[in-house]
Amino acid sequence: MRTPRTIAVVAHQKKTLGGGLDExxxxxxxxxxxxxxxxxxxKSKKAPKAVREALSSKADRLIVWGGDxxxxxxxxxxxxxxxxxxxxxxxxxxxxxxxxNLGIPADLPAAVDIxxxxxxxxxxxxxxxxxxxxxxxxxxxDGAMISEADRDLKDRLGKLAYVWAGxxxxxxxxxxxxxxxxxxxxxxxxxxxxxxxxxxxITGGIRAFDDAKPDDGWLDVGVATxxxxxxxxxxxxxxxxxxxxxxxFVRTTRARRVDVKLKSKMEYExxxxxxxxxxxxxxxxxxxxxxxxxxxxxxPSA
Numbered sequence: 001m002r003t004p005r006t007i008a009v010v011a012h013q014k015k016t017l018g019g020g021l022d023e024x025x026x027x028x029x030x031x032x033x034x035x036x037x038x039x040x041x042x043k044s045k046k047a048p049k050a051v052r053e054a055l056s057s058k059a060d061r062l063i064v065w066g067g068d069x070x071x072x073x074x075x076x077x078x079x080x081x082x083x084x085x086x087x088x089x090x091x092x093x094x095x096x097x098x099x100x101n102l103g104i105p106a107d108l109p110a111a112v113d114i115x116x117x118x119x120x121x122x123x124x125x126x127x128x129x130x131x132x133x134x135x136x137x138x139x140x141x142d143g144a145m146i147s148e149a150d151r152d153l154k155d156r157l158g159k160l161a162y163v164w165a166g167x168x169x170x171x172x173x174x175x176x177x178x179x180x181x182x183x184x185x186x187x188x189x190x191x192x193x194x195x196x197x198x199x200x201x202i203t204g205g206i207r208a209f210d211d212a213k214p215d216d217g218w219l220d221v222g223v224a225t226x227x228x229x230x231x232x233x234x235x236x237x238x239x240x241x242x243x244x245x246x247x248x249f250v251r252t253t254r255a256r257r258v259d260v261k262l263k264s265k266m267e268y269e270x271x272x273x274x275x276x277x278x279x280x281x282x283x284x285x286x287x288x289x290x291x292x293x294x295x296x297x298x299x300p301s302a
Contacts, residue, residue: 008037008054012066017092018108044069051077067093072271076132079289088115088293098134101199122288133270140193176263181255193224217287218254257284
């Protein structure tokens with residue numbers, strides 16, 4: 001006898017893909033499920049309450065519609081709950097970084113098929129000051145760039161919002177930072193950007209961490225010392241055509257725990273979502289924290 005299936009959808013109302021939420025609802029209604037729980041939210045910040053309700057309703061699967069912001073906030077709730085409910089991602093956002101790194105295409109029929117399949121992988125998450133993230137945490141140039149590329153700007157310019165915001169911040173003053181990797185001091189100098197990644201590709205499709213995998217039990221850490229447009233152009237150019245750690249302005253390593261102290265407060269971001277300024281923080285890996293529905297064979301874009 002077939003086990004009854006309850007599917008919960010948490011959707012960002014302002015995001016779109018294919019025929020939109022109407023098409024998503026039709027495709028799920030046509031699928032072999034028993035109960036469809038439907039939650040629409042006007043912004044990512046409203047997602048956690050809906051996810052908690054879905055989990056308390058004993059959903060067999062959670063499907064998240066939107067970009068990296070709502071995905072991050074949803075995975076944070078799932079990880080905190082300790083429930084291994086498989087999560088399907090429908091990449092309807094601007095960057096869709098986690099979906100891209102996992103090989104989930106920005107194609108509604110294909111993404112729905114993956115979200116409803118029985119192929120779910122255990123994926124690591126990073127935990128930054130108690131909040132889980134799937135893609136990256138960034139401080140300095142990256143955090144300021146994300147903050148500048150606000151919701152209205154991303155709605156109008158899409159991915160170009162990050163480029164525009166980035167150009168405005170390449171001449172920003174670097175911060176003096178001390179970084180400890182698993183308890184040992186690894187870096188103590190001026191840094192224009194500090195990245196902690198769970199996957200390889202970051203904002204703009206740049207491969208910041210060449211060897212990163214979301215299921216290897218490690219976080220990848222990168223420090224950029226580039227200052228000014230010329231040095232940033234050289235650093236990004238090296239990333240585009242080769243390994244990021246071949247740039248003289250980039251230093252990388254791997255860690256299970258990262259502790260950072262800054263001389264002054266700086267903005268930080270989690271998975272493309274701006275957060276408040278901070279002067280010190282810690283991050284650690286949470287191995288196999290969630291289960292995410294992924295393709296059986298990675299797509300060429302992954």
